[in-house]
Amino acid sequence: MSQNEIKIMVKRSLLLLVFFFCSTSVFSQKSQEQTVGYELRGVVTDSNGMPLSGADIKIQDKPDVVNTDVDGLFTLEVSPSDVLVCSYKDYKTEKVLLTEKTKALTIVMQPLFEEDSGVDVAYGNYRKRTLPGALSYIDADVIEKNAVSIVEQALNGTLSGLHSVKSGGQKMGNSNYKFYIRGIATTGNASPLILVDGVDANINLLDPKEIESVTVLKDATELSMYGMRGANGVILVKTKRGDKLNSYMNVEIRTGFQQANFIADKLNAYQYATLYNEASVNDGGSPVFDTSNYLNNSDTFRYPNTNFPELFLNDNTQYMYQNLNFSTGGGNDVAQYYVLVGYMKQDGLFTAPLNYGDVNNSNDERYNFRTNIDIDLGKGYKLNLNIAAINDAKRSPWLGSDFNVNNSNSNLFNRIMTTPANAYPLVNRDGSLGGSSEYQNNMLGILQSGNRVETTRQLTAKTKFTKDLSSLLEGLSANMVYSFENYNSYYQGRYTGFAVYQLNQDDTYTMYGVDDTKVTNTGGQMGDYYKDVTIMGGLDYERTFENHQVRGSLTANQYTSRISGDNPDYKWLGTSGRFLYGFQNRYFLQVSGAYQGSNSFAHGQRYGFFPAVGASWVISEEAFLNASRTVNYLKLRGSYGLVGNHLDATRYLHRQAYIKNNGYGFGNPNGSVPGTYAGTLGNEGATWEKSLKTNVGFDLSMFTNALTLSADYFHENRKDILVPQANVVPDLIGVGLPLYNAGNITNKGIELQLNYTKNIGELLVNVGGNTTIANNKIIDLKEVPYSAQEDYRYRKGNSVDSYFGYVANGIYTNQAEIDADAVGSSFGSLAPGDIKYLDLNGDGIINDADKKAIGNTLPEVIYGLHLGLEFKGFDLYAAAEGTSKFISHIIPNQFSTYAYDNRFKSGENTSTFAYPRVSLESLHNQQTSTFWQENGNLFRLSTIELGYTLPTQTVRNLSISKLRLFLNVDNIFSTNNSIEGRDFEAVNAGYSDYPMLKTYLVGLSVNL
Structure with missing residues (x-):
């Protein structure tokens, strides 16, 4: 091509570009002329004509949102042919196509009834x-x-x-x-x-x-x-997921602090020494400590009184709960999207006085990312794509490679709470770390020696294709799903050694440990790696023929889980289906079930069929009730079917086990050759648990759907529970016996859920609650047979979660009472101040044969309550939970303040004590018994949030669509155990385990 031809081509291209931009500009001007905007005034009301304040009004496919005022009024700049979208919580979204004549508009919102x-x-x-x-x-x-x-x-x-x-x-x-x-x-x-x-x-x-x-x-x-x-x-x-009717961008920031919900009191040095001496004397020994050294003590280095909790636990940890979130969503008829990016950081409770230098506190820092995308590919094809990624880093002080972060936190907390105040001075007179041969892990040394960081990464992805097959059969569609989740975690440790120094009587020091400033780095893969893969494919069908509604699905699915270690993949393969038939929108029948198998069982025993049937009747659609102004909805329903429970921890029961030993002596001279021997026998008939479930209930809605009530009665009969054959087969067989399916347990109860929602003028009230009462009973576990005199030892007839212990009958106050009872203890010699246990079988000795069921640990009654109020931009939400009908069992430590204040002391008034004698040797008083139990009755005020949403006109001037400020308090209050004030659920939290936390937050939520 000649140079002249190239110039001509360039000129023509430039002319085409100029023409394109000019024509685009003209087209844009014409478009603007054709879409001249105007101000639309409107009002939004409910079906009774009451104005709805705070309804969202927007133009479809545009981000700007306005809200109705207290009179339900709004104004919005619109253009002819715009589609107006109105949305309000608990109401159906309304869409209105505008015309050139639409200058004023009334939108009547219909309640979105949950059913x-x-x-x-x-x-x-x-x-x-x-x-x-x-x-x-x-x-x-x-x-x-x-x-x-x-x-x-x-x-x-x-x-x-x-x-x-x-x-x-x-x-x-x-x-x-x-x-x-x-x-x-x-x-x-x-x-x-x-x-x-x-x-x-x-x-x-x-x-x-x-x-x-x-x-x-x-x-x-x-x-x-x-x-x-x-x-x-x-x-x-x-x-x-994204919404084609509503595009938005939201930024939310929460920040605040946490404090321990409960931290137990601790003995000072004098109290500990007094108790220790008393325990030693009770065991026939001599006092160990001179308690006078801890009264008016002038030498705290030789006779320390170190308050470890006060030194190393923050009452209020700055927890810049920097829960920052950015999310955006929206779309159109072709594609919808949702994206979230989140960040959270939480600090721990450990600290140290400023004059001791910096310490390694615990913390957790997490990043979340998610995107969900829905695309209409055309020609009946749709694609759904979910991707989520998480990076979580937890940090704790270094306690050795055997302690992960959470174990380190709890272990260190336990050391802080249980190390006696007179164990060692934190630092000696010469500035070295205090310690002794018994206490070589100085708390300050631990906190300054290093840290452990655990990084967890989780990637989840799901792809779903859907194809509309209406061209073959109206209402038919097909789908295919592939999903995986990868989870792995690894740790990195960085630490130095440290030594402690014990002050001797001659004012010299003895060193324990290694005083080494060399930094050691370590790390490795943690053991909780897994990869889960799910593959599904199926058909869905939905069609209405006049008064007949038909809907069904058939899905083939395979789930594979690969975990760390030398473990074959877990695999489940099966087909699930559902057929639902409805007549006149009031009578419904459903048949559903699955045919599924697992590779954990023997060939020929891997697959099972799990059918179920259910029916419902919407009575409110009948002529005798559909005109009622009181009852808006009433449905009766019932179901019955078979379900299974696969126990992952007991796979391959059908295989004979063989165990490697150290080898056999053989030859001259004696040598050793590797060998194996037969272990537990196989059970080729091992299978899954089978559960027959029955449910009968009703749903009721009254007073224009303001009051809703659901109630259910349920009954479950669980069979083929794995039990040990060793209970009924003598040991003479000489080989380990496998578990086999012979247990039977029933569980039954009722559920209630009540909710009331009402607009009272400008006040929106939402209040409700739920409760579940469930009671289980062991029918048969093939237990070891007991004599008629010891039939109380059977678990049969009791709850699954029953714990067995001794029946206490007070405390022996003198030797005469012990002699009169004429019983001994297998846990040590009895003495005044010991707990009296009933000898249930009358054999003259207190041992395991005297234990019986004394309570259940899982509550039989659980409930929840909530309250929501909205008024002129203000909103209040409160939630509570509770449990009852269970037993809380707590044995306070012998060196606790409770034991110090309430213990039995020989020769003093014995009518007021609530704690037995202390002892360094006897375990008699530390046994599970009714002496230490209390009827559980937990009520917890879980959360309260108070918020305020600024008026629409105010935030519009700030170029944003919505702004809300809020205060939140979590885990506010709970009833506790009267013995030591511990939590009814987590009885060791704040005592010997890392405490539960109370959270105070302020927050800001902005819709852009």
């Missing part, structure tokens, strides 16, 4: 009205009102049937909760199955802000579809 809305269930989303099963549901508003970093904590008391039990003190970046749904009906694993967006996922590190809703499935019609994984109930967590 007509969709709810997540097994492998789908169905109208609640059509379902015969029992389920509980909460949305994002409830979850976000809790000032928590762990999702499980936000669920306390909010969902009927769901009971969350604290399993210990506060954990950094990990859940300290165990979930039970409708009580417990097994001696094995009773934890429910937890799914996020329909697939297995870890919720420990989820940001509560990314959750849209939580649903608890409780009856057989839903649980049977999960086959041998559903008997303990299922929790479905749904994350947020």
